[in-house]
Amino acid sequence: MAIAKAERLMNLALCLLGTRRPLTKRELRESVEAYLEAGSDDSFNRMFERDKDDLRELGLVIETVENLEGETGYLARRDSNRLPAITLDAEEAAALGLAAKVWQQARLAGAASGALQKLRAAGLPEDVDPYGAHGALEPRIPVHEAAFEPLMLACRDRRPVVFDYRKANAATPEQRHVEPWALECWRGHWYLAGWDRDRGAERVFRLSRITGKVRSRAGRFTVPVPDVVTVRETVASWAGETADRSARIRLRSDAGFPLRAKATSVRELGGGWDELEIPYGHGLDAWLVEFGPDVVVLEPEELRADVVDRLRAVAKG
Amino acid sequence: MAGKPVRPVNAIDQTRRMLSLVTYLRERPGARIEDVARAFGITEDELVSDLDVLPMCGTSFRGGDLLDIDTDGERIWWHNPAALGADAAEPLRLAADEATALLVAARAVATLPGLRESDRQALLRATAKVETAAGEAAGASSRLSVTFESEGGVFADVDRAIAERRRLWIRYYSPARDEVTEREIDPIRLVSVGHTYVEAWCRRSEARRTFRLDRVAEIKILDEPSAPPEVELRDLSEGLVQSAAEDPEVVVEVGPGGRWVAEYYPHDSADELPDGGLRITLRTPDPASLKRLALRLGRDGRIVEPRELAESARRAAREALEAYDGAGAAG
Numbered sequence: 001m002a003i004a005k006a007e008r009l010m011n012l013a014l015c016l017l018g019t020r021r022p023l024t025k026r027e028l029r030e031s032v033e034a035y036l037e038a039g040s041d042d043s044f045n046r047m048f049e050r051d052k053d054d055l056r057e058l059g060l061v062i063e064t065v066e067n068l069e070g071e072t073g074y075l076a077r078r079d080s081n082r083l084p085a086i087t088l089d090a091e092e093a094a095a096l097g098l099a100a101k102v103w104q105q106a107r108l109a110g111a112a113s114g115a116l117q118k119l120r121a122a123g124l125p126e127d128v129d130p131y132g133a134h135g136a137l138e139p140r141i142p143v144h145e146a147a148f149e150p151l152m153l154a155c156r157d158r159r160p161v162v163f164d165y166r167k168a169n170a171a172t173p174e175q176r177h178v179e180p181w182a183l184e185c186w187r188g189h190w191y192l193a194g195w196d197r198d199r200g201a202e203r204v205f206r207l208s209r210i211t212g213k214v215r216s217r218a219g220r221f222t223v224p225v226p227d228v229v230t231v232r233e234t235v236a237s238w239a240g241e242t243a244d245r246s247a248r249i250r251l252r253s254d255a256g257f258p259l260r261a262k263a264t265s266v267r268e269l270g271g272g273w274d275e276l277e278i279p280y281g282h283g284l285d286a287w288l289v290e291f292g293p294d295v296v297v298l299e300p301e302e303l304r305a306d307v308v309d310r311l312r313a314v315a316k317g
Numbered sequence: 318m319a320g321k322p323v324r325p326v327n328a329i330d331q332t333r334r335m336l337s338l339v340t341y342l343r344e345r346p347g348a349r350i351e352d353v354a355r356a357f358g359i360t361e362d363e364l365v366s367d368l369d370v371l372p373m374c375g376t377s378f379r380g381g382d383l384l385d386i387d388t389d390g391e392r393i394w395w396h397n398p399a400a401l402g403a404d405a406a407e408p409l410r411l412a413a414d415e416a417t418a419l420l421v422a423a424r425a426v427a428t429l430p431g432l433r434e435s436d437r438q439a440l441l442r443a444t445a446k447v448e449t450a451a452g453e454a455a456g457a458s459s460r461l462s463v464t465f466e467s468e469g470g471v472f473a474d475v476d477r478a479i480a481e482r483r484r485l486w487i488r489y490y491s492p493a494r495d496e497v498t499e500r501e502i503d504p505i506r507l508v509s510v511g512h513t514y515v516e517a518w519c520r521r522s523e524a525r526r527t528f529r530l531d532r533v534a535e536i537k538i539l540d541e542p543s544a545p546p547e548v549e550l551r552d553l554s555e556g557l558v559q560s561a562a563e564d565p566e567v568v569v570e571v572g573p574g575g576r577w578v579a580e581y582y583p584h585d586s587a588d589e590l591p592d593g594g595l596r597i598t599l600r601t602p603d604p605a606s607l608k609r610l611a612l613r614l615g616r617d618g619r620i621v622e623p624r625e626l627a628e629s630a631r632r633a634a635r636e637a638l639e640a641y642d643g644a645g646a647a648g
Contacts, residue, residue, distance in 0.1 A: 006335065006370055010335050011375070058329065081410055094439070117357050121409075156460060315638060
């Protein structure tokens with residue numbers, strides 16, 4: 001039976017951590033049973049390279065040293081792999097315990113529990129759970145978008161990417177070349193901010209509109225990454241939350257609570273109607289139409305025309 | 318014999334865990350399986366499968382210094398802790414992904430407006446310590462951020478009501494009916510998935526309901542004790558809205574401008590149409606609640622089924638047009 005990958009990785013890690021001098025590939029091959037069973041040199045080499053990459057993903061710092069005979073040796077020095085001293089009290093431990101549970105994405109969920117396990121091994125207090133007292137709070141970070149993981153890695157490693165992106169109103173996707181800066185989750189959706197090479201400008205992309213695969217591109221970033229990358233402000237303006245004008249509408253007295261919540265003034269008209277002044281930003285026409293006959297736009301004329309236009313489309317079916 | 322792990326075995330996660338286990342077990346001879354599994358946040362079966370692998374590991378399989386770790390099913394014994402050099406079992410530094418996952422989550426939780434202040438302070442202290450300990454590995458965590466949305470005051474009241482086991486009175490806005498209703502609820506838990514919700518037993522409908530905090534128009538903590546019946550808590554990782562197979566089916570056809578519907582509405586299927594649009598099939602216990610969607614879509618889409626729903630949207634649009642001088646006739 002083939003030896004499980006976890007066993008092989010564990011053995012390689014213990015060899016590299018346990019040695020005081022660099023071990024050559026030959027020595028490692030003789031020390032790890034799975035490598036002896038690997039068969040040809042080629043398949044051993046491929047396996048060894050992949051395993052080193054995997055251990056580095058786990059945070060292991062593996063040094064490469066050349067000996068006098070020109071042979072390459074490997075070791076994981078204790079002092080570069082040791083967790084610095086960290087002391088956390090029971091409340092701090094419980095708070096981290098809650099935080100480690102919020103990811104709903106496999107890779108980050110695994111990484112968060114891995115971090116907690118390392119801290120546990122370093123003496124993080126156990127069995128204290130002030131949240132357990134009523135266990136009321138259950139924050140979850142949703143990640144449904146397939147593009148998330150490749151983009152997260154590209155942001156981390158500062159690698160340019162290319163993907164097909166379908167704009168909100170476009171019939172077909174368009175290829176975009178992007179230097180990815182940062183990912184942000186707002187209202188349960190993920191967005192990417194970065195440098196759009198095709199547009200020569202900073203852009204924000206919604207991950208759910210990326211179609212197909214995200215592929216890495218060779219080379220480096222051509223534009224410096226700003227110290228502060230803002231995603232929320234851009235997205236909020238798409239959502240019409242940066243209104244700079246106002247509109248006057250008539251609203252039936254018992255309807256439209258969220259419109260009332262946003263209104264800057266409300267005046268009773270009698271006969272079952274109120275008059276409201278509300279902020280007028282992108283998307284207001286579509287929102288007002290949702291209220292059907294309970295809303296009538298008074299001004300501006302442009303908004304009135306947009307709403308009538310939309311209502312006609314629905315009326316025709 | 319090892320039990321079957323509940324989650325699929327991921328070699329990377331298992332290796333990471335076993336490296337920490339070695340350090341942990343070395344300090345705790347005779348540790349209980351139950352305690353170790355809890356400390357590591359894994360099932361006992363997962364731990365036992367790690368314990369099956371560890372005796373195959375060591376610094377050299379030929380040198381005879383494999384880890385001699387075994388279990389009697391209750392406690393774990395390591396018979397040759399010297400098999401790893403004194404410093405070879407020290408806690409390992411955090412990887413970039415580990416630091417990112419933990420720090421981004423901790424910062425997000427700290428933004429929850431209703432978090433108790435003492436808990437927030439503990440979290441901020443812990444975050445700072447982990448940042449320091451992670452060193453360079455913490456750098457990449459600035460490339461991800463998460464904000465939970467919730468209404469601060471409402472959150473604090475719900476949190477307090479849960480802690481003190483008291484009933485709540487709310488005025489709640491339901492977008493489906495465009496109406497505000499009053500009801501008394503016995504809160505069970507707060508859930509943040511994008512927006513923040515309270516799951517509660519609704520005394521008006523005598524059923525479990527989920528309320529979005531930003532739709533709570535008004536809230537009061539009552540003197541009556543909260544007494545929600547014992548209910549099994551649902552796993553919400555698949556989303557808050559879980560439709561049932563017996564719910565009526567709604568079919569919506571949208572053009573390219575209406576593709577966002579598939580992003581916002583959980584659906585059974587979304588098939589591409591030749592014009593770049595989608596044919597979306599979804600289920601809802603209350604199709605009438607989608608009239609708003611039909612109105613919003615305008616020329617970007619239409620309800621195909623049920624026909625009564627499509628017709629009610631058309632009627633509402635015609636009625637609305639009557640208020641705009643003759644605009645209806647011009648259509």
